[in-house]
Amino acid sequence: MSQKVLLNADEINITLHRLACQLIENHDDFSESVLIGIQPRGVHLSRRLEKILKEEYQITDLKTGELDITFFRDDFRRSEKTLQANTTKINFLIEKKKVVFIDDVLYTGRSINAALTAIQSFGRPKEIELLTLIDRRFSRHLPIQPNYRGRKVDAINTEKVKVNWVENTGEDCVYLVNK
Amino acid sequence: MSELSVNHLLGIKYLNKKDIELIFETADHFKEVINRPIKKVPSLRDITIANIFFENSTRTKLSFELAEKRLSADVINFAASSSSVNKGETLIDTVNNILSMKVDMVVMRHPNPGAGIFLSKHVNSCIVNAGDGAHEHPSQALLDSYSIREKLGEVKGKKVVIVGDILHSRVALSNIFALQLQGAEVKVCGPKSLMPHYIESLGVEVETDLQKALEWCDVANMLRIQRERMDLSYFPSTREYVLQYGLNKKRLEALDKEIVIMHPGPINRGVEISSDIADSKHSIILDQVQNGVAVRMAILYLLASKI
Numbered sequence: 001m002s003q004k005v006l007l008n009a010d011e012i013n014i015t016l017h018r019l020a021c022q023l024i025e026n027h028d029d030f031s032e033s034v035l036i037g038i039q040p041r042g043v044h045l046s047r048r049l050e051k052i053l054k055e056e057y058q059i060t061d062l063k064t065g066e067l068d069i070t071f072f073r074d075d076f077r078r079s080e081k082t083l084q085a086n087t088t089k090i091n092f093l094i095e096k097k098k099v100v101f102i103d104d105v106l107y108t109g110r111s112i113n114a115a116l117t118a119i120q121s122f123g124r125p126k127e128i129e130l131l132t133l134i135d136r137r138f139s140r141h142l143p144i145q146p147n148y149r150g151r152k153v154d155a156i157n158t159e160k161v162k163v164n165w166v167e168n169t170g171e172d173c174v175y176l177v178n179k
Numbered sequence: 180m181s182e183l184s185v186n187h188l189l190g191i192k193y194l195n196k197k198d199i200e201l202i203f204e205t206a207d208h209f210k211e212v213i214n215r216p217i218k219k220v221p222s223l224r225d226i227t228i229a230n231i232f233f234e235n236s237t238r239t240k241l242s243f244e245l246a247e248k249r250l251s252a253d254v255i256n257f258a259a260s261s262s263s264v265n266k267g268e269t270l271i272d273t274v275n276n277i278l279s280m281k282v283d284m285v286v287m288r289h290p291n292p293g294a295g296i297f298l299s300k301h302v303n304s305c306i307v308n309a310g311d312g313a314h315e316h317p318s319q320a321l322l323d324s325y326s327i328r329e330k331l332g333e334v335k336g337k338k339v340v341i342v343g344d345i346l347h348s349r350v351a352l353s354n355i356f357a358l359q360l361q362g363a364e365v366k367v368c369g370p371k372s373l374m375p376h377y378i379e380s381l382g383v384e385v386e387t388d389l390q391k392a393l394e395w396c397d398v399a400n401m402l403r404i405q406r407e408r409m410d411l412s413y414f415p416s417t418r419e420y421v422l423q424y425g426l427n428k429k430r431l432e433a434l435d436k437e438i439v440i441m442h443p444g445p446i447n448r449g450v451e452i453s454s455d456i457a458d459s460k461h462s463i464i465l466d467q468v469q470n471g472v473a474v475r476m477a478i479l480y481l482l483a484s485k486i
Contacts, residue, residue: 068208
């Protein structure tokens with residue numbers, strides 16, 4: 001198994017700041033917007049962006065949540081393992097809000113498809129956008145594209161994109177792993 | 180550990196501690212789901228479940244049906260009283276006929292102990308025991324333990340007394356298994372005539388004085404007197420039972436601590452528990468009912484993933 005670095009810690013930091021600025025361009029003071037991290041791996045990215053927006057860009061009125069899509073996935077009873085759920089934390093209604101889904105890697109688009117259904121349990125949003133750190137182009141099973149992307153990657157199916165965060169592995173780094 | 184060790188839920192006896200932990204962790208997520216504005220998830224949209232009830236039930240049947248519908252399963256209901264069982268059809272034939280309509284899971288209540296186990300050996304479907312005679316009622320015991328965990332943080336190390344008609348109670352037996360598996364201490368309390376002869380072999384102490392039992396416990400689970408299963412008189416009169424084993428305000432006020440009061444329902448108000456206690460802040464009876472839906476969703480979800 002070989003791996004190469006796609007983004008190192010400095011590059012991730014620059015990318016996160018760029019993504020934060022792009023969000024501000026479109027969402028102003030975020031009074032009508034909410035950020036939703038997709039469980040399990042999107043929440044690390046979501047929390048990082050939240051920190052940058054609050055501490056460095058003084059966005060005080062920022063609503064954030066975490067959405068688990070396990071019960072909405074289309075591969076239940078089709079994979080060998082039982083799908084185990086994670087916590088959903090959305091303590092507000094998203095009715096008429098602009099929702100930004102945040103996930104680390106956009107691959108087939110099936111997770112986002114499940115998230116689009118799952119989020120409807122919390123109201124009817126005005127619109128939904130997608131932010132992803134890594135966009136694996138040419139791997140999509142569904143017509144889903146990100147509105148904000150950190151880095152485009154052309155990877156083949158035998159390769160895997162691994163996103164490490166200080167919070168769970170002790171380093172910020174994105175690898176392309178040859179399985 | 181991400182899946183159950185069993186393919187059917189026939190009794191707590193067949194589960195291990197990790198199964199119970201997995202069911203509770205999954206139920207936590209479903210509890211959040213059923214408190215959303217839209218309380219439904221599509222997980223079981225390609226599953227059909229038959230609820231087969233050969234015995235009366237209100238909350239178990241409603242709770243299972245609601246859990247199934249919240250998971251988007253297709254549901255068919257069968258009540259023995261209005262069926263061909265009255266024309267002499269056997270249990271296996273009845274269930275096989277239902278299964279031939281492409282049913283994936285069967286939730287069954289039956290008056291005979293072991294009916295679920297028997298069925299699981301003879302039909303090709305996932306069986307969930309919703310109560311078999313005086314044997315087991317696993318989903319009730321799971322929701323009882325889940326409610327204790329929710330109220331007190333954990334089940335391990337807690338002292339639980341089960342009060343009343345132990346002899347005829349499937350809830351008591353399943354609760355004893357479930358609580359012991361999770362490391363709780365269990366006592367039973369009631370008239371000697373309503374204690375099964377094997378009770379001490381289960382590692383359970385018998386206490387005949389309700390006040391002493393209440394002083395000992397953190398949680399009191401009050402059971403209903405099951406008159407429908409009594410073929411003879413087990414105590415002189417209801418009045419005498421109430422005097423000795425009825426839980427009331429006076430008994431609770433005599434304690435120097437607060438205890439949690441549970442009841443699996445249906446309540447005989449004024450018999451095993453007085454109305455003021457059933458409706459008091461000590462009681463988690465209605466929490467048990469709400470948790471029942473989340474726990475049953477978890478059971479069905481985890482079993483369906485193995486079909």
